[in-house]
Amino acid sequence: MNTIKHDVVVIGGGPAGLAAAISARKNGCKDVLLIERDKRLGGILNQCIHDGFGLHTFKEALTGPEYAQRFIDEFSELGIESMLNTIVLSADGKRNLYASSRKNLTRIEAGSVILSMGCRERTAGAISLPGTRPAGIYTAGAAQNFINLQNIMVGKKVVILGSGDIGLIMARRMTLEGAKVEGVFEILPYPSGLARNIQQCLNDYDIPLSLSTSVIEIHGKERVTGVTVAQIDANYRPVSGTERLVPCDSILLSVGLIPENELTRGAGINMEGRTSGAAVDDTFMTSVPGIFSCGNVLHVHDLVDHVSSEASQVGEYAVRYLEGEIKSPDAYIKIEPRQGVRYVLPQKISGIRDFTLSLRVTEPMRDRAVWVRDGERKVARKKMARLHPAEMIRIKIKKEKLNDAKVLEVAVE
């Protein structure tokens, strides 16, 4: 079998992989290989033809393909090697990969590996929707692929279940293509997507958003003919008497994203239940030395700008690892989510370098502060007027603040 060796191997050529590869190259590694399963770089950004990307990174509102192109251009200018139309079938704990393409099956020995495979959408099966299984049920991202990349319409009378950002974007997109969006139904008492998308994609187009409401049954034998929706109580049970039938020919699901960690698990890497991604330290290194993770495969981000900046750091760490500068410390400082915090990342830190804490809150809150504490001692505090689970919170922490902490606790107070 064909076997090759590379210093840094990046799996996935979306925004995370591109930024990581570019950063690895810029940090001095001349032997970077990026593997992408699609025929072009850019990942899911290629089907995100709406604007709003890059407000932080480039201070302008770009479309998905435009945002990706800036990185692809830089990637090409730096002469970084890539394998397109190639999928990594498996990885092991010794950084050996098997990749498949039309040309051959290749074994790749990597000095360090950056996992940047992105995420996938939660499906109808995963949320066990009662009712029939007719044609016309799509995840919002699959519908986006059909409409934006293949010019095919998935429906004319649409119900959107879940208020994730892709669902909101697709509510607008379907409307622009002449479909009638009957409503967006969200089981939670607050929307899952960003506030700006609620405004620009729903309110601006008079598309109703129903909170604490969900689809409780799908109707139709061959093609969807409608859904029953009902109000949902605090225990996630339908409130009897509130059921109503909404006729429609299609259902788009925007009910959550799940990091795509098949390769990660296969390599025996320790996972973190709260993020569904790998557990990582302050260099984004996983439990397997030399394997790093970044972007949506590590934790689902709110903005692509944050993906790019996280991945840039990881590209550097992957190179430092090769230079022998990154080793697992004797003892880690653990970071644990407490009151009001759904997850924190990294889950553990060495304490020898500054780092950025990423976290999400459990529910919408106003006028609170995120506290990072070592026992009683304040390590960091960030006051915020508005906290929302849809938005990632990032807090920079200096190593000098850590002292000899054993555990850092992060809470909203």
Added chain:
Amino acid sequence: MKKQYDVLIIGAGVVGNAIARELSRYKINAAVVEKDLDVSTGTSSRNSGVIHSGIHYKPGTLRARLNVRGNALMTDLCRDLKVKIQYIGKLTVAQDDIDVETLHSLKQQGEANGVPGLEILDKDQMQKIQPGVGGIRALHSPTTGIICPYGLTIALAENAQANGVDFYLGNEVNNIVSNGQGFTVKTSAGESLSASVVVNAAGLYSDHIARMVGISDYSIYPCRGEYLILDKRLEGSLNVLVYPAPRKGGAGLGIHLTNTVDGNILIGPSNEYVNEADDYACTAQIIDTLKKEGHELLPGLSTSDFIRNFSGLRPKQTPPEIKGFKDFVIESRDDVPGFINLVGIESPGLTCSPAIGLMVRDMVAEKIPLEEKPSFISERPGIVGFFNELRPEEQADLVAKDPDYGEIVCRCEQVTKKEVLDAIQNPLGAKTIGAIKYRSRAMMGRCQGGFCLPRIVQILQKDFGYRPEDYLLSNAGSQLFTGRVR
């Protein structure tokens, strides 16, 4: 196709196809007529996929006899047709002394039926076979196996077709006229087919078909079983099948975990009579029950491990107020000469299917002389299983031979473009997305087609000239798309 046949089989489920494949050994003209656009769309694809040993049925009944014989025939059949089968064995578990008595009578009954290797195990012996299993005693039946039920059905159909059987898919039988010498069968697609022998293997609709020739002795009561499919992450949680000892009043074999040959685990089935023979809806209440049972039976289960739910219908002859089982009806009718009638082939119909094939062959032989044809090919081409089950070296060889093996279309199940193309160009012809799914396993993984459906749509458009309106999920009317963007 010929339109004039010696034998016409109605229904392309596992029973109809097993009969068709058996008859394809002989110098006769046979055809299968099916209302749906693919084979194996009803009960045959919607079940646990278990090859039963034959302990559950009264000695002397058709079910007992055909089960034990079918089980024994399955090994060679699966080898020839390249269908995955694993005789993993089953533990029927007793929780109390009454259950233990049940085990002893099951063992006795099984032995009377000719089931080999039955043993009552104590706790230690049970733990050796399945660590952590509960219960005080278990009946071990080593000949219980698992199989891909639609894989077998499709393989039987393809082999039958390769040996000369015609398939009329998308042809619902509208009426059957008997003229004393034979039959004329008219279908929804406008076909008019004649045959000297008609075999009713219509499963859930077998009562309806029988009535078309004036046999009104039978009624089918569809009894729904819902299942949840678990993520392959849990593969290896079960070494054997584990069933509770049957208790009085139960209509099925109880909710349990079943491993599949493809590595998923099933939870189910439930047991609930419904009014329509195509009511495959899943219900909130049963989904909740199955999830609860699942968490109890598999403590490591997480909510994200449920990847899909589905239901199947048992064609029961016993109405809701009676429940229980009635023996299969497999009869050559004197009042309607040439009509071979199969009614109520529910569990263990899958296991029985090869034996039913032989039994119906003998019935046909009484009507038409059967002479073996030397050109019969018992084997089906291809490989057993899928690309993702091979070792890297074997995968590399396949990719070197055919680049379509190197292109992964479905990421979750790692299904290659070659396998998708084979499914599209299968001998019976893929008319639906479902046909591609059931043959290739694309869209069956944890993302349920989120990744690969757009790619498969693209392949069909580029290589096969599909227009947006051409894509069907399963049956007529199940269009995937409403047109082009504006």
